[in-house]
Amino acid sequence: MAFLVKKYGGTSVGTVERIQHVAKSLKEAHDAGDKLVVVVSAMSGETNKLVSMAREVQPAVVDVRELDVLLSTGEQVTIALLSMALKELGVDACSYTGAQVKILTDDSHSKARIVSIDTKRIEADLDQGRIVVVAGFQGVDEQGDITTLGRGGSDTSAVALAAALKCDECQIFTDVDGVYTTDPRVESRARRLDRITFEEMLEMASLGSKVLQIRAVEFAGKYNVPLRVLSSFKPGNGTLITYDDEENSMEQALVSGIAFNRDEAQITVTGVADTPGTAFAILGPISELNVEVDMIIQNIGANDTTDFTFTVHRDEYQRVMDFLTSRQEQLGAASITGNDRIAKVSIVGVGMRSHAGIASRMFKSLSESSINMRLITTSEIKISVVIDEKYLELGVRALHEEFGLAESEVVA
Amino acid sequence: MAFLVKKYGGTSVGTVERIQHVAKSLKEAHDAGDKLVVVVSAMSGETNKLVSMAREVQPAVVDVRELDVLLSTGEQVTIALLSMALKELGVDACSYTGAQVKILTDDSHSKARIVSIDTKRIEADLDQGRIVVVAGFQGVDEQGDITTLGRGGSDTSAVALAAALKCDECQIFTDVDGVYTTDPRVESRARRLDRITFEEMLEMASLGSKVLQIRAVEFAGKYNVPLRVLSSFKPGNGTLITYDDEENSMEQALVSGIAFNRDEAQITVTGVADTPGTAFAILGPISELNVEVDMIIQNIGANDTTDFTFTVHRDEYQRVMDFLTSRQEQLGAASITGNDRIAKVSIVGVGMRSHAGIASRMFKSLSESSINMRLITTSEIKISVVIDEKYLELGVRALHEEFGLAESEVVA
Numbered sequence: 124m125a126f127l128v129k130k131y132g133g134t135s136v137g138t139v140e141r142i143q144h145v146a147k148s149l150k151e152a153h154d155a156g157d158k159l160v161v162v163v164s165a166m167s168g169e170t171n172k173l174v175s176m177a178r179e180v181q182p183a184v185v186d187v188r189e190l191d192v193l194l195s196t197g198e199q200v201t202i203a204l205l206s207m208a209l210k211e212l213g214v215d216a217c218s219y220t221g222a223q224v225k226i227l228t229d230d231s232h233s234k235a236r237i238v239s240i241d242t243k244r245i246e247a248d249l250d251q252g253r254i255v256v257v258a259g260f261q262g263v264d265e266q267g268d269i270t271t272l273g274r275g276g277s278d279t280s281a282v283a284l285a286a287a288l289k290c291d292e293c294q295i296f297t298d299v300d301g302v303y304t305t306d307p308r309v310e311s312r313a314r315r316l317d318r319i320t321f322e323e324m325l326e327m328a329s330l331g332s333k334v335l336q337i338r339a340v341e342f343a344g345k346y347n348v349p350l351r352v353l354s355s356f357k358p359g360n361g362t363l364i365t366y367d368d369e370e371n372s373m374e375q376a377l378v379s380g381i382a383f384n385r386d387e388a389q390i391t392v393t394g395v396a397d398t399p400g401t402a403f404a405i406l407g408p409i410s411e412l413n414v415e416v417d418m419i420i421q422n423i424g425a426n427d428t429t430d431f432t433f434t435v436h437r438d439e440y441q442r443v444m445d446f447l448t449s450r451q452e453q454l455g456a457a458s459i460t461g462n463d464r465i466a467k468v469s470i471v472g473v474g475m476r477s478h479a480g481i482a483s484r485m486f487k488s489l490s491e492s493s494i495n496m497r498l499i500t501t502s503e504i505k506i507s508v509v510i511d512e513k514y515l516e517l518g519v520r521a522l523h524e525e526f527g528l529a530e531s532e533v534v535a
Numbered sequence: 536m537a538f539l540v541k542k543y544g545g546t547s548v549g550t551v552e553r554i555q556h557v558a559k560s561l562k563e564a565h566d567a568g569d570k571l572v573v574v575v576s577a578m579s580g581e582t583n584k585l586v587s588m589a590r591e592v593q594p595a596v597v598d599v600r601e602l603d604v605l606l607s608t609g610e611q612v613t614i615a616l617l618s619m620a621l622k623e624l625g626v627d628a629c630s631y632t633g634a635q636v637k638i639l640t641d642d643s644h645s646k647a648r649i650v651s652i653d654t655k656r657i658e659a660d661l662d663q664g665r666i667v668v669v670a671g672f673q674g675v676d677e678q679g680d681i682t683t684l685g686r687g688g689s690d691t692s693a694v695a696l697a698a699a700l701k702c703d704e705c706q707i708f709t710d711v712d713g714v715y716t717t718d719p720r721v722e723s724r725a726r727r728l729d730r731i732t733f734e735e736m737l738e739m740a741s742l743g744s745k746v747l748q749i750r751a752v753e754f755a756g757k758y759n760v761p762l763r764v765l766s767s768f769k770p771g772n773g774t775l776i777t778y779d780d781e782e783n784s785m786e787q788a789l790v791s792g793i794a795f796n797r798d799e800a801q802i803t804v805t806g807v808a809d810t811p812g813t814a815f816a817i818l819g820p821i822s823e824l825n826v827e828v829d830m831i832i833q834n835i836g837a838n839d840t841t842d843f844t845f846t847v848h849r850d851e852y853q854r855v856m857d858f859l860t861s862r863q864e865q866l867g868a869a870s871i872t873g874n875d876r877i878a879k880v881s882i883v884g885v886g887m888r889s890h891a892g893i894a895s896r897m898f899k900s901l902s903e904s905s906i907n908m909r910l911i912t913t914s915e916i917k918i919s920v921v922i923d924e925k926y927l928e929l930g931v932r933a934l935h936e937e938f939g940l941a942e943s944e945v946v947a
Contacts, residue, residue: 139591173612179551180619189622192630193615196608200585203605207592210601218604222634223679267635
């Protein structure tokens with residue numbers, strides 16, 4: 124008997140059969156007494172189909188207001204079909220678009236932010252014993268125009284609804300059965316975590332983004348909505364994401380997981396003036412190119428000059444290199460060098476806050492595998508190093524072993 | 536420089552290329568100074584695709600509230616794509632769903648009736664020089680639930696918008712270029728009518744329904760909205776449907792067109808009591824079977840009994856025959872007979888109101904072709920006869936000739 128928001132992504136509702144499968148599990152939970160609000164995405168493939176039609180019509184720049192009108196039809200199809208499937212099983216259900224339950228957002232089409240949700244109709248339906256099915260990813264602005272929340276928006280819709288309705292838990296159903304200590308494709312002994320903290324989940328971005336959207340995690344953290352990641356295809360309790368509290372910290376490991384990212388490229392600008400404004404002179408124009416910068420490292424300089432290194436997505440590498448090279452003189456840089464065959468490996472864990480020596484264990488472990496670290500950055504609960512891409516799997520496995528994350532059972 | 540509602544059906548917006556083609560003609564009209572509101576249907580095939588998904592989920596009875604949520608996505612896709620296509624051509628445009636411009640309807644899902652339309656936002660956009668693109672077929676009820684208007688609903692949306700906005704004309708673009716004196720596939724010399732009256736158009740139902748929905752014609756007649764049927768694929772002035780006025784009656788023909796319908800079946804109940812209540816005793820239960828009855832004929836009886844004949848769609852013939860046969864005793868009928876190889880042929884024209892002898896010319900013409908008439912019914916501006924189906928083409932051609940409808944030029 125719990126009050127839950129359950130969110131099903133595109134793959135989980137990708138066909139009529141899968142929608143019927145979801146309806147069946149919802150009926151079971153409903154029969155067991157759970158109060159349920161369900162958030163769904165567009166059937167997998169639908170959004171891409173719609174986007175490609177839009178691109179065909181407007182090859183250069185797509186009008187975002189109209190794109191939102193177009194894309195929001197994807198979830199609208201799913202809410203109708205899922206409500207029908209529930210009724211077919213004898214469960215009373217009612218569907219709502221974002222506009223109908225007034226998921227009020229700002230007017231930033233295609234990346235709108237939720238301002239408020241009117242829960243009156245939802246609560247009235249729940250009181251009638253209905254399952255309420257809400258379209259994820261979409262809202263409506265003050266003017267009544269349809270908006271969408273951008274990538275991963277359905278996760279955000281689910282968390283926002285759980286927060287507004289004060290639900291016990293927001294459950295995100297995906298095609299994986301939880302958050303793992305690392306990617307099981309790289310380390311077969313990776314273990315599913317029963318719990319993880321919001322902070323750790325955020326720092327595991329590169330791992331976690333395959334599971335749920337970082338923005339939804341932030342949102343859940345902000346409103347303290349317990350978030351659970353589960354598989355829509357196999358049973359299990361998934362991974363619960365909550366704040367770290369005494370109760371859970373008993374079994375708190377030092378390191379919760381090993382995240383990694385092989386899509387990075389590193390660029391170093393050497394011999395620039397070690398004065399205020401240099402970092403901005405380099406990164407300002409790059410962010411204007413709409414390139415996202417991940418790691419930024421600047422070490423102590425010598426002779427009034429310093430070296431400045433940052434990483435970008437590998438796809439942007441050449442563009443950024445060309446851009447900086449064309450401005451080398453202007454920047455007064457001695458050289459501009461780069462490497463697009465690197466990978467980032469991170470250890471993440473709230474446990475490391477109170478335990479010294481985690482970093483040195485990490486570096487020792489990598490050096491014992493003869494892996495050279497090119498860059499190092501740290502945050503309170505995360506240590507990241509950049510290594511040659513070819514050593515990625517070796518490094519992840521070494522660290523997984525070092526911090527005792529493996530379980531005896533082999534995960535396929 | 537006219538204020539127009541232009542409505543494009545599913546075939547006219549069936550592909551991205553066709554949507555772009557529609558956008559081009561709209562731009563031309565807009566450049567020429569026309570003030571334009573555009574109503575569109577779902578891309579052809581889309582509605583059927585959605586309906587079949589719904590049937591897959593709910594094979595027996597589909598929930599109509601959810602079906603409306605589902606189906607309304609079809610037009611929503613088109614309004615977004617058409618607005619994008621207009622913007623791509625440099626014309627400012629804005630799309631609206633039925634809910635957004637508050638096409639307020641009753642709550643009869645899947646066959647809702649329009650109550651009112653809020654024209655404020657549309658008028659504001661028009662004042663800004665925008666083309667306004669509205670989703671046809673859909674509205675919203677008092678509760679904020681999405682409704683659809685049923686078959687041909689987009690035509691009705693267009694007429695309702697033209698009435699609410701007091702437009703000069705409502706133009707319905709289809710895949711035919713107007714209303715013909717009869718079906719050109721049956722009589723190659725059929726001629727496109729420049730004008731026809733609302734009443735004639737209504738009586739030409741069986742011809743007209745291939746062109747536009749009768750409900751929209753009724754609606755246009757009620758609010759006196761001049762309605763024009765045109766082709767979206769070839770240029771031309773189409774057929775204008777208006778009230779008969781002195782100005783037009785100059786060239787008024789006695790008979791405007793020959794309508795026909797080959798999908799009918801005839802059922803006769805003989806020897807029933809010639810008393811009040813008999814007709815209802817027969818037809819009441821049939822309408823409860825949700826069978827639509829077309830012609831109803833009862834002649835003067837003899838010996839306190841009478842014979843009662845009606846026609847239904849051929850697909851319903853067996854069901855109705857079985858039903859009545861099972862109740863023969865209860866009805867006190869001498870026999871129940873039927874024929875599902877019949878066809879109905881009608882001559883239609885407001886001109887016949889003031890001219891005697893039209894009926895006799897019709898009967899003479901058919902008899903000269905040795906065609907036996909099984910049933911005859913008449914209204915003020917229409918005479919219908921039921922004949923054996925095999926004589927249909929022969930009869931249509933004979934009447935087309937008799938009333939001088941052919942033109943010298945052969946229509947393919």
